[in-house]
Amino acid sequence: MKTEKTSELLARIPSINREAVQSKLKDELSSSAYKIVVLDDDPTGIQTVHGVSVYTDWSKNSIQAGFREQNRIFFLLTNSRGFTTAETIKAHTEIAERVQTISDQEGVPYVLISRGDSTLRGHYPLETVTLKNTIEAASSATFDGEVIMPFFKEGGRLTIDNVHYVQYGEDLVPAGETEFAKDRTFGFKASHLGEWVEEKTKGEFKKEDCIYITLETLRAADVETIKNQLMSATEFQKIIVNAVDYVDAEVFVTAFLQAIKEGKHFLCRSASALTKVIGGVSDKALLKREELITEDTGHGGLIVVGSHVQKTTEQLNALIESNLVEAIEFDVHLVLDEEKFAHEIERVRTTIEELITSGKSVVYYTRRERLDLGENRQEEELMLSVKISDAVTSIVSDLTVRPNYIIAKGGITSSSVGTTGLSVKRADVAGQIKPGIPVWKTGAESKFPGCAYIVFPGNVGQAETLKEAVEVLEGK
Incomplete structure (x- = not known):
């Protein structure tokens, strides 16, 4: 290279x-x-x-x-x-x-x-x-x-x-x-x-x-x-x-x-x-916790990690090792068995709700190994990846407790969580929590109005950047 x-x-x-x-x-x-x-x-x-x-x-x-x-x-x-x-x-x-x-x-x-x-x-x-x-x-x-x-x-x-x-x-x-x-x-x-x-x-x-x-x-x-x-x-x-x-x-x-x-x-x-x-948009300092969390629920925050690029996995590992949050692996390979997959989705969602309600922040992340069905089965893999993406999103849309904030890591993940999971039709861009990492303030029509939703690209930042963003939101 x-x-x-x-x-x-x-x-x-x-x-x-x-x-x-x-x-x-x-x-x-x-x-x-x-x-x-x-x-x-x-x-x-x-x-x-x-x-x-x-x-x-x-x-x-x-x-x-x-x-x-x-x-x-x-x-x-x-x-x-x-x-x-x-x-x-x-x-x-x-x-x-x-x-x-x-x-x-x-x-x-x-x-x-x-x-x-x-x-x-x-x-x-x-x-x-x-x-x-x-x-x-x-x-x-x-x-x-x-x-x-x-x-x-x-x-x-x-x-x-x-x-x-x-x-x-x-x-x-x-x-x-x-x-x-x-x-x-x-x-x-x-x-x-x-x-x-x-x-x-x-x-x-x-x-x-x-x-x-x-x-x-x-x-x-x-x-x-x-x-x-x-x-x-x-x-x-x-x-x-x-x-x-x-x-x-x-x-x-x-x-x-x-x-x-x-x-x-x-x-x-x-x-x-x-x-x-x-667009004639001026420079703005990185957002602070008081600008991000305007309605403190006393609940924990939620981090969703779907992207599989190497940088995302490094950032996820740094966050887990920091002990800032509870970590839940979502075994998406169970998608091959409909009944087991349904149980896995339910397990992840209910565990998240219990932890968030108790004031603990949670990261749930898709299993890091890619699902590989073998040669010439790309179409099947694509169909399963859509099913997995829908499941990752459904965990947010079916939540019965409002997190203090939400981070979604990865372009496709943040898209489906924002539009489907949170039902956002229009959002205001509040600014950035870290360079290149934007924050939406969700609209009145959304599942959690006025929530700080951090759209975290899969390929942006250094190994510690996800952890540092969570530290800002946690007031650490």
């Missing part, structure tokens, strides 16, 4: 006057009439923002409510990373048609951001191609380009010389050489984003035809050159944006806003840093 030292790579990048950059960006934002609509393929895309709405469906009512908000940005939670190809096409066609219709009715122009994983997994290019084709069929718009910007500082996802890196401690590892690139559904080989585009589009868009926004141009704050690059985009050309810090995103967004003001049309495929900058 080829690695680079973070400090050595960053030392070669020139510094910049961020205050001057932010002043220019503020001017562009204040004169922009565009509503920013973010389609989030799992609930972790709000990990950089606060004071914004996330809607857990894409009904006409939700989209219209988003357009009518004072905020310049809102999120629609699609959860499409857990969808089939057919489900992804259906959802994105519906969303594109409704967003275009409501934009026309309200007289408000918009920019669509398809928020994907900062480690490059997800339904790409399917999602943005579906959005492009649907909107172009329903309007007079023609998309000139697609911005690709997976930079996410809080998670250590940096793009340098067009290569996307994932940070592990002091090392930067090219994304194509990480465990994420070996994803069973969304795997890839390339780390150079031009090559990644070529790989993912099966050669339809070539590496040499991409437009590259370099760190040299960004650090020179050369907004005019970047704007001209954007103005030159045609026929859905791919625009690769390098970035290692928020200032790079701020320079880029300044040029981007100027280009759309001059009539260019773009779709964006990005991680969550771009959403914060283009």
Whole structure:
């Protein structure tokens, strides 16, 4: 595995006057009439923002409510990373048609951001191609380009010389050489984003035809050159944006806003840093316990761990070893025996309720070994994984006692717990408990209104980060 030292790579990048950059960006934002609509393929895309709405469906009512908000940005939670190809096409066609219709009715122009994983997994290019084709069929718009910007500082996802890196401690590892690139559904080989585009589009868009926004141009704050690059985009050309810090995103967004003001049309495929900058969302300190728990029940909290990536297992082990919480393993391999599985679900739920009622916090986690049925049985495994996910969620939806807080670890887990387990239709993003780890305040319609719900991505943080988040919530 080829690695680079973070400090050595960053030392070669020139510094910049961020205050001057932010002043220019503020001017562009204040004169922009565009509503920013973010389609989030799992609930972790709000990990950089606060004071914004996330809607857990894409009904006409939700989209219209988003357009009518004072905020310049809102999120629609699609959860499409857990969808089939057919489900992804259906959802994105519906969303594109409704967003275009409501934009026309309200007289408000918009920019669509398809928020994907900062480690490059997800339904790409399917999602943005579906959005492009649907909107172009329903309007007079023609998309000139697609911005690709997976930079996410809080998670250590940096793009340098067009290569996307994932940070592990002091090392930067090219994304194509990480465990994420070996994803069973969304795997890839390339780390150079031009090559990644070529790989993912099966050669339809070539590496040499991409437009590259370099760190040299960004650090020179050369907004005019970047704007001209954007103005030159045609026929859905791919625009690769390098970035290692928020200032790079701020320079880029300044040029981007100027280009759309001059009539260019773009779709964006990005991680969550771009959403914060283009949404005009200010920095905010990490949340404290008194901001998180506004109704102290005297009960224990609940932590749900479903993700199986290595980082999650390390974080789970550190939490269990801390003795902050009681630990319950959910033996999901019993899914192969319906009766035993039903008894296991009941055992886990009733044990959780007893402990929470007595004031003890609990982590329940799926058995760490993957269920492997053997060769050529992926479809069966997928069906069983859905059954397991439903069971993990049902434990929350069937709870008869309100936890003091809830943490869900993993994108799919946090999605199903939030939307199905807690029946959230709209939540306010309160901020972050740790860098890149967002907190929802659940709406009045939910199972536990006003509850602090921590959406903890599977691939964010260090080994101690889950334990540290629990310490904040426990007042330790």
